[in-house]
Amino acid sequence: MDYITINEKDNVGVRLVGNDKIPTGHKFALSNIKNGEYIIKYGEIIGRATADIAKGEWVHSHNVRSHLDEDFSYTYNYCAKELPKTEEYFNGYLRADGGAGIRNEIYIIPTVGCVNDVCIRLAREAQSLICGSIDGIFALTHQFGCSQLGEDNENIKKLLCATALNPNASFVLFVGLGCENNTLDGIKEYLAPYKRENIAFFKCQDVDDEHQYGLDIIKEFVDKAKHLKREKLPLSKLTIGLKCGGSDAFSGLTANPLVGRISDRVISAGGSAILTEVPEMFGAEQILMNQCESIEVFERYKALIENFKNYYTSQGFPVYENPSPGNKAGGITTLEEKSLGCIKKAGSSKIVDVLDYGELKKQSGLSVLNAPGNDLIASTALAAAGCQIVLFTTGRGTPFSTFVPTMKIATNKALAEKKKNWIDFSAHLMDEDGLFDLIIKTVNGEYKCLGEDVREIAFYKTGVTL
Numbered sequence: 001m002d003y004i005t006i007n008e009k010d011n012v013g014v015r016l017v018g019n020d021k022i023p024t025g026h027k028f029a030l031s032n033i034k035n036g037e038y039i040i041k042y043g044e045i046i047g048r049a050t051a052d053i054a055k056g057e058w059v060h061s062h063n064v065r066s067h068l069d070e071d072f073s074y075t076y077n078y079c080a081k082e083l084p085k086t087e088e089y090f091n092g093y094l095r096a097d098g099g100a101g102i103r104n105e106i107y108i109i110p111t112v113g114c115v116n117d118v119c120i121r122l123a124r125e126a127q128s129l130i131c132g133s134i135d136g137i138f139a140l141t142h143q144f145g146c147s148q149l150g151e152d153n154e155n156i157k158k159l160l161c162a163t164a165l166n167p168n169a170s171f172v173l174f175v176g177l178g179c180e181n182n183t184l185d186g187i188k189e190y191l192a193p194y195k196r197e198n199i200a201f202f203k204c205q206d207v208d209d210e211h212q213y214g215l216d217i218i219k220e221f222v223d224k225a226k227h228l229k230r231e232k233l234p235l236s237k238l239t240i241g242l243k244c245g246g247s248d249a250f251s252g253l254t255a256n257p258l259v260g261r262i263s264d265r266v267i268s269a270g271g272s273a274i275l276t277e278v279p280e281m282f283g284a285e286q287i288l289m290n291q292c293e294s295i296e297v298f299e300r301y302k303a304l305i306e307n308f309k310n311y312y313t314s315q316g317f318p319v320y321e322n323p324s325p326g327n328k329a330g331g332i333t334t335l336e337e338k339s340l341g342c343i344k345k346a347g348s349s350k351i352v353d354v355l356d357y358g359e360l361k362k363q364s365g366l367s368v369l370n371a372p373g374n375d376l377i378a379s380t381a382l383a384a385a386g387c388q389i390v391l392f393t394t395g396r397g398t399p400f401s402t403f404v405p406t407m408k409i410a411t412n413k414a415l416a417e418k419k420k421n422w423i424d425f426s427a428h429l430m431d432e433d434g435l436f437d438l439i440i441k442t443v444n445g446e447y448k449c450l451g452e453d454v455r456e457i458a459f460y461k462t463g464v465t466l
Contacts, residue, residue, distance in 0.1 A: 001029070002015065002016055002017040003015050003016055003017075004016055004253070004341065005030065005042070005238075005462055006041060006042055006253065007040075007041070007042055007066055009032055009040055009354075010030065010038060010040050010041050010042070011029065011033060011038075011039065011040045012027040012028060012029060012040065012041050012059050012329070013027065013028055013030050013205050013457075014026070014041075014146065014249055014253070015028060015077065017029075022058045022337055022369075023331065023413075024331075025057040025248055025249030025250055025330055025331035025395075026058060026059075026060060026249060026331040027039075027041065027058070027060065027249070027385055028056055028057060028058055028059055029054065029055050029057050029334070030051045030055065030360055031055050032052070032053070032054055032055050032337070033049050033052070033053040033059075034052055034080045035049055035050065035051050035052050035185060036048055036049060037049050038067075038410050039064050039333075039385070041340070042252065042285070042340045042341070043339060044287075044336070044340050044346055045062075045067060045103060046283075046333065046334050046336040046337040046340065046374065047064045047065055047066050047067055047333060047334040047337070048064065048065055048066075048067050049063060049064060050063050050064060050065050050404060051267060053062045055365065056150065058280075058290075059333070060328075060331075060333050060437075061328055061333050064066060064078070064333050064334065065334070066283075066335055066336060067098060067336070067344055068282060068283055068334075068335060068336060071179060071326050072303075073284070074284075074286060074289060074302050075289075076289060076290065076292070076295055076298045077290050077401035078290060078291075078292070078293070078350075079290045079291070079347065080241060080290070080291040080292075080349060080351070081264075081270040081348040081350075082143030082239055082295065082350075082464030083251075083264055083267055083348075083349050083465055085236075085268060085269075086265075086268045086269045086272070087234070087270075088234070088235035088265075088266075088269040089232050089233065089234055089235060089354060090102070090232075090233060090235060090238060090440055090442075090443045090444055091232055091233070091443075092230060092231070092233045092237065092238075092388075092443060092444075092445045092446070093167075093170065093228055093229075093230060093231075093320045094231055095167050095445065096197070096198075096232060097194070097196075098237075099167035099237065099411070100167055100218035100233050100237035100238070100388070101166075101167040101169070101170065102167075102168060102207065102238075102388045102389060102405070102442070102444075102445070103135045103136070103166045103168040103191040103388075103390065103404075103405070103445070104134050104135050104170050104225055104228050105132070105134070105135050105136045105137070105138060105163065105168055105169055105240075106126070106136070106137040106138070106170060106171045106172070106173070106218065106221050106222070106225060107139065107140055107168070107171075107172045107173070107403070108122050108137070108139045108140065108173045108175060108214075108218075108408060109140050109160055109163060109164060109165070109172060109173070109174050109175070109182070110139075110142065110145065110174075110175050110176075111145050111160070111174060111175065111176040111177070111180055111182045111187060112142075112144070112146045112176065112177050112178045112181075112182055113141070113143040113145055113146070113182035114145075114146065114180065114314040115175050115177050115210075116139075116141040116142075116143075116174065116212065117176055117202060117212050118176050118214070118271055119139040119141055120139045120141060121138075121211060121329055122139065122173075122211065122214045122215060122218065123137055123138060123139035125215060126215065126222075129218065129219060129222045130222070131226050131231070131464065132225070132226025132227060132228075133226060133227070133228050133229060134170075134177045134222065134225050134226050134234070134433070135227070135445070136195070137218065137222075137451075138403065138455040139315035139453060140163060140403050140456075140457050141457075142457055142458070142459065144156050144182075144459055144461065145180050145181065146180040146181050146182065146453060147181065147465050147466040148180075148181055148182075148461075148464075148465060149181075149463055149464050149466070150463060151371065151462070151463060152269060152461060152462055152463025152465075153181050153182060153463070154318075155295065155357060155358055155459065155461075155462070156182055156287070156459055156461075157182050157186055157187060157190060158357075158358030158359075158382070158413035158458075159357075159358045159380070159384050159459055160182070160187065160189070160191045160299050161187055161358075162358055162359075162360055162386075163380075163384050163403060164191065164196075164199055164363060164384065165191075165194060165196070165360065165458065166383055166384065166386065166388070166403070166404065167386070167388060169178040169198070169376055170198060170200060170219035170221070170224075170225045170228060170382060170402055171198045171200075171224070171225055172199045172200070173199075173200050173201075173202075173214060173217055173218060174187060174200070174201045174202075175202065175204065175210075175214060175227035176197065176201065176202070176203045176204065177203065177204050178203040178204065178205030178206060178207060178295060179205070181213070183383035184201050184202075184203060185200070186199050186226075188201060189310050195450075200221075200242055201219050201384060202214065205401060207260070213227070214286055223349040230444070230445065234269070234271030235266060235269035235270065236269060236271050236364060237271070238271040238272070238347065238354050238383075238388060238389075239271065239272040239274065239386050239387045239388060240262070240263065240266055240271070240272070240273050240274075240387060240389055240390070240391055240439075241250050241273075241274050241276075241379065241383065241385075241387035241390035241391065241404075242259060242273055242274065242275045242295040242345040242382075242390075242391060243345075243346060243375065243378055243379050243382060243387065243390055243391070243392045243393070243399070244277070244278070244279065244280075244392065244393040244394065245255060245375040245392060245393075246325050246327075246330075246340055246343065246394040246395055246396035246397060246398050247320070247330065247332060247338060247342070247395050247396075247411075248327070248328075248330025248331055248332065248395025248396060248412070248439060249331030249332060249394075250395055250410055250411040250412050250428075251330075251332075251341045251342070251393055251394075251411045252337075252340060252341020252344055252401075253289055253341075253411070254411045254412070254428055254430060255394075255395075255409045255410065255411040255427035256341055256343075256344040256345045256393055256411075257344045258409070258427045258430055258431075258432060258435060259342045259344075259345045259347075259393055259409065259426060259427075259435075260319050260345050260346060260348070261347060261437060262347075262391065262431050262432065262439065263345065263347035263366065263435055264344060264348055264349050265432075265436060266337075267347070267349045267364075267365055267374075268349075270369050271364065272320050272361060272363075272365055272367065272386075273346070273349075273365075273366050273367075274346070274355070274365070274366075274369050274381055274382055274385050274387055274429065275288075275343070275345060275368050275369065276340065276348045276368070276369040276370070276371040276378050277371065278305065278308045278368075278370060278371065278372065278377045279308060279312070279335075279372060279373045280305060280335075280342045281305065281339055281342065281343060282305070282309070282335055282339055282371045282453040283334070283335050283336030283337075283338075283339040283340065284336065284339035284340045284342070284343045285301075285305045285339075287293045287303065287340075287343060288343055288346065288351065288368070289301055289302060291349070291351045292344070292350070292351045293347075293350040293351060293365075293429060294354050297351055297354060299355065300354040301351065301354050301368055304354055304368065304370055308355060308370075308454070326396050330395050330396060334441065336402050345391075345393065346366060348367070349365065349366050350365065350366065351365075351366050351367065351368055352364075352365035352366060352367060353365070353367040353368075354367065354368050354369075354370075355367050355368065355369045355370065355385055357369070357370045357371055357381060357460055358381070358384060359385065360384075360385055360388035360412060361386040361387075362363030365392070369382065369383075369385055371460055372460055374460075375392075375398065375400060375446070376400055376402060376456055376457075377457040377458045377459065377460050379400075380391065380402050380403065380456075380457045380458050380459070381460065382402070383402050383403055383404040385442055387404060388404055388405075388442060388443065389404055389405045389406075389407060389439070389442060390402060390404060390405070390406045390407065391407050391409060391439070392408050392409065392410045393410075393411060393427070393432055394408060394409070394415070394423075395410070395411040395412060395415065395417065396416050397410070397418075397419045397422050397423065398422065399421075399422050399451060399454070400454065400456065401449065401451030401452060401454045401455065401456065402455070402456060402457065403455045403456065403457055405442055405448075405449040406449060406450050406451055406452075407423075407424045407425065407438075407439070407449050408422055408423050408424050408449070408450065408451065409423075409424065409425045409426075409427050409435070410423045410425070410426045410427060410428070411427055411428070412426070412428055413426055413428040416428070421450060422450060422451070423450070424449055425438055425440065425449055425465070
């Protein structure tokens with residue numbers, strides 16, 4: 001068989017083996033489709049034909065358009081599955097607040113981009129201090145923290161504080177300048193309710209030698225962190241982030257459904273999963289709405305979707321202009337098609353909460369997080385919400401990593417073989433046990449994701465910069 005039909009309702013098939021007319025992963029008509037008729041994939045509408053399409057003909061951007069510009073009224077019809085309860089364990093670092101880290105790391109976080117170089121130098125000089133069970137010392141630099149106003153400035157503070165609260169960080173050093181909008185006093189005030197004793201602060205303008213001052217603090221951190229030990233912990237303490245990027249037509253067939261099974265498996269054991277990239281839910285949001293555990297959660301999720309759509313239109317952009325050139329080259333035609341594949345990462349469990357950007361996870365189970373589709377911005381938001389690891393599915397590949405282990409899961413064998421220095425796992429065989437075992441090895445510290453040496457953060461910036 002050189003093609004696959006995903007759902008019995010579909011009027012298009014997907015080429016598993018391409019030819020000179022239809023590339024691998026692209027769609028073709030299973031029957032004659034008239035101009036204006038719906039294109040059906042995954043058993044759902046992914047667009048309308050803009051011309052008559054003959055049986056066997058290539059179905060793509062040249063003869064299909066999105067239908068998301070049409071009016072749609074959301075309803076609530078709960079249909080999530082109640083998952084069986086299981087017991088699973090991993091070896092992690094138990095934190096004082098009851099959380100669990102999968103890494104024993106030290107973060108150096110600048111309040112403002114002006115002190116990035118100080119933080120980079122501190123991290124570089126501290127590498128020689130790493131010993132015992134310490135997994136790494138990282139400077140999480142960024143270019144913001146000053147000249148932002150109102151909510152924009154508040155969001156940057158929230159994100160940095162949430163980053164510091166990630167359980168993978170055994171100790172955190174905040175480095176300020178002394179004259180920035182994002183003040184250390186504001187950060188201390190925000191963090192005060194958490195009563196963390198593993199976070200230190202200093203302003204470069206207040207000390208004679210900022211490098212020596214910071215290094216002395218890090219040495220104290222190292223003396224404590226090197227003795228920390230892993231212990232057996234229930235999987236209920238694990239939170240996984242769900243993200244895709246560089247998607248292709250196989251994303252919704254292999255990697256995303258596979259990650260959805262992993263999400264269900266973690267949640268069955270009492271753990272948590274967080275789904276984000278809100279714009280890539282457009283066209284499939286009704287399915288997720290029906291997974292909300294209550295009318296209250298449904299209303300909050302609906303408001304999230306509507307607010308994000310209004311954000312698009314207020315900037316003069318239609319909500320349906322989303323698939324990137326890479327997505328289209330890989331066989332994705334419309335946003336609906338992309339979204340229906342994207343949400344498969346969420347699995348079949350109920351949605352228990354809707355989180356705002358920069359907000360920490362509040363309860364176990366599946367949550368939806370307010371963040372855009374941009375890979376690094378969304379992955380940073382997932383980690384800041386409390387995810388100890390991000391499962392990142394990709395059909396075209398990417399080398400990036402956010403500040404927690406970011407596992408790259410290829411949708412196809414060709415990518416996995418071509419980019420062995422990027423890809424941790426290939427989903428082409430749909431090996432659920434194989435992926436779950438690799439995740440457990442990763443959280444146990446027995447496997448290191450290929451991008452872990454790179455640690456980056458990025459913000460969802462929405463306001464004025466002075």
